[in-house]
Amino acid sequence: MDFYLGLIQIIGVHTLLGLSAYCVLLTGQVSLAQAGFFAIGAYVAGMLTVLAQWPLIPALAVSAVVAGAVACAVGFPALRVKGLMLVVATVAFGEAVRLFFFNFTYQIQAGTLHLGPHGAEGFRQIRYFPEHGWSTLDVVLFIWIVVALVMAGLWWLDHSRVGAVLRAVGEDELAAQSVGINITAVKVSAMTVGGFIAGIGGGIFAHYTTHIEHAQFGVVLATFAIAYPILGGLSNVFGTLLAAVFIQGFLIEGLRFMGDWRNLLFGGLIVLAMNVRPRGLLDAGTTRALKRLFAAGKERSGA
């Protein structure tokens, strides 16, 4: 049972990570910096609850704000470049963050224990959940409430004027500019919101794993972050959720019985999915078909 609860936690946190890349991708930017924002969220939230003894929710709020602020600051210079240049710039940023935490030590003595980040060894003993009597089930519920809130927020954004603006920039910058959209503001805002969400995700991640270290936040995690929305499709937020379930639940955990051979199949299946559905699992066509299906059901039940 605990295994499945653990898996559901992982899927929840990775969904947040994927959603943070989703809103950046909507504006047509491929960012590999999300793992860096995620790392910042993880370290900030962990330090607040462990070192400053803050309660969890304010700590998460602060980690989100800090990661969002860093994303905003990164957004401005990064936006001067596009395409491959942006990918490389954000890889460099993500790696720089990782290297920063690799060298970052800030510890206090608490009884016999040394608490706080300790360079290459990482940040151990983030024991907020057990110390405050949260059961695994509580943690799972908490994570998914946050996921639901973030998804609802993004869904609402997506269906408001803001979503139309974001997509307009993603589809054709020149056209968007010509109708008076401020491209820089839109892109930096998307980056900031993405950083904010990644910060929350990272903060939660630090608390359920209880031990974080720089190596967890490398290029691999950053690529996972964009793989979710790309594989899921950019037509709505549910694609990202679906892809996180597919990758973490099916490809990684579901195929664990295959042992060492798992990653071979993992690679093959992702490639297959991207070949068959280059616009994602839930592309616009599928979404329309599903909507028609539900609409038809409603009409019938209404009649």
Next chain:
Amino acid sequence: MVDLVQNTIDGLMIGSSYGLLALGFTLIFGVMRRLNLSYGPSVMIGGYLGTVVYLQFGAGPLTVAAAVVVGAAVAGIYVERLCFAPMKAGAAIASMVSSFAIWMQLEQAAILVLPRHTYAFPPLATGAPIELGPFAIRVDHLVMLGSALGLAAAVQLVLYRTRFGLALRAIIGNPVAAHLVGVDVRMVMPLAFAGASAIGGVAGFLVLAVDQQITPMFGMWATLKGLIAMMIGGLGSVPGAVLGGLLLGVIEAQSQWYFGPQIRDLVAYFVLFAFLAIRPRGLVGSMSEASTQKA
């Protein structure tokens, strides 16, 4: 002062292999306009093939080098067939995500073949360093520099003096126009991929032989070094790739000496940032900025 010069010498030597990695990368990016995250891992697969040949048969450096190059080229074609050839136009990010998935696959394949974390790799050349006044040059470094510059010059000749080179430059310049003048793009693409990965394979062999060990992490390392050197040097030219590699090598050697190994990588990223912000075309980038936007 002596240190400064000695570091520069060491940096140039190591940097020559970064330049080769960047050269393979820039060729792939030029013909595909897509980012191949599996570039380094393809080179790593070549490295593992070389290690197997070395461990099983006690092969000499030249045989091992041939195995690395062949392995990298075959892995390159595998990546091209799976992640790039079948992808529709406009699905550049799908290619990138696929190449990430294949990266995980290749890493796993390496671990399946040789499960320990590190393996020994045969040395490139042994012998006492050559003394030049207060400075010393390692023999294997010298071999590395010579091979790297020689290969880069050969690539430049192929690009500008052969029919295949003309085809490659046509595709880099404009893929549709390349079709229209009669370049068989579907034939040239996998060959370009294999060739670029083979160049990466030579770089991989040189680095591994100087380090005398290999780990599965080598794939990511090669991708990152190649990417940084390519961006510093500027896309789309042989001299740019080589200069970018040499500069990266010197920067790393100096910052390692003065600030230590951890700060070294941070400095490299900082320099990359500076280039992207101030001079996004790199040192001698010839490819127009617009052509890089689609990645």
Next chain:
Amino acid sequence: MFEVSDIVAAYGKIEALKGVSLKVESGRITCLLGPNGAGKTTLMMTIAGILQPRRGSIRLEGAELAGLSPARIVSRGVALVPENRLVFPEMSVRENLLAGAYQRRDRAGIDSDIERMYARFPRLKERRDQMAGTLSGGEQQMLAVARALMSRPRLLLMDEPSLGLAPLIVAEIFDIIAELNRDGTTIFLVEQNAHMALKVAHQFFLMEQGRITFSGTPGQLAEDEVIQRAYLGTRRAVG
């Protein structure tokens, strides 16, 4: 004789060509007119093999071209001067011409053809070592034409050769087209500039919404009626 029959081509689910048939007589200039979005460029790209037709046949002197790769089509004697010219910007003028002869192996013939191009386009000779990306629009158009001629085509396709060029340059380009034709090249031309096109063409077709709706010779309809139909379409006028 070049013959397209019942070609259907599509982008995804949208059919851009809905059964196009036409004939181009050897040694003539044939022109295809029509409003934006009629499928003219799609037809050119399909003939050149960049797009694969869903159905139909494309024959040059009886030999089937549909389904061949673009490279094979070039070697069978069809060359396209594409819309927006698409010269190789980082190659010199001379290298662009060499690339145009990519399918040929006769070094001596290639060299003498390059000299012939220089004779026909003196501006290209002046700029032979200059990067093509630095040429003016008109010079790039001449280079694109010369590059296509380097494959020694039996049929030269041209897609909007006057696009984005100043009126004087347009007149020069059309002079070149007429001259090439006098030397025996069969030309099939897509053009927005109906006035110029009708001046040089021996025959023309009108295309609307993926279908050929009219064919004739330039004298057959009053020019303003052709222009009316080419720009506005007939369907709109009817209903």
